[in-house]
Amino acid sequence: MRCDDVARLLPATVEGTPVDLAVQTHIESCLRCQAELARYRRMLRALQQLRTRFLEPSPSLLAQTLAVLGEESERQAVRSMLSGRRLAYAGAIGGAALATAGTAVALILARSRRRAAVA
């Protein structure tokens, strides 16, 4: 087992993931690989600390985000209202269409009766 072979495995083993015996034996006897593993562990600890280093957004971000959410809420309200009224609209349109058709049929019948009477 050579250091280069072990070095390739270190990024995967830094969290304590089990490694095979040959790798483990090499690391225990190789100062260079021990130092390299220590480097990875320090890097990992530093990365974990990065989580609590907050970055400051520009002051307008909060207001803009809330405004975007407000617009979305309005859209949702309109969609909800429209979907609630859709049935009523459909009923009204259907009723109007039926009434129109009924009127047309009545007119046609009346006209045909007049023609029959004239004849």
Next chain:
Amino acid sequence: MATDPTAELRAEVDRLVDAARRGDRAAFDELVRRTYVDTYTLAMRLTANEEDARDVVQESYLRAWKGIRRFRGDAQFSTWMYRITANAAATLVQKRRRRRVESLETVDEPIEASLDAQPEAATVSAVGMETLARAVEALPPKLRAIVVLKDVYGLPHEAIAEELGISVAAAKVRLHRGRKRLRDALYEEDGRSARAV
């Protein structure tokens, strides 16, 4: 009797989440106020771009508001937001990549040059947080996303893979590549001497 402020804060967030799930916009706005700096920080770490991070933050809260009823509360709200933010950032990065035809292989590693100018970064003990943050920022986007989500925010591989639309195996491979690049960028001098042995 002493009270645990962390537990109190968590209980307050839980209360706001419950109210938001019932459609209370004011409660959701309060959640935004309490968490947007955290969300922005993650968005910045993922995108490494101020304008993109702002877009990601707004998109993330929009998605959260639309999906808050599906949030079951078996994870913390912050963890749920991290996942949404990761997904929103991945979507944005994909859009940008389509425009710029930017591939993982063609991305350079500018941090190495910048670290060369900072010899103090060559020793482990002197790795400053700013240097580390810049090194993370200089990673190619695909590797950066995994390193940030796993090593900085501690999300499990499964969650990361799901939000980024990749397999768990691919997530692990990218993590190891990302760690290796980061290590090379931070400890370049040591790396050279090690290779010379």
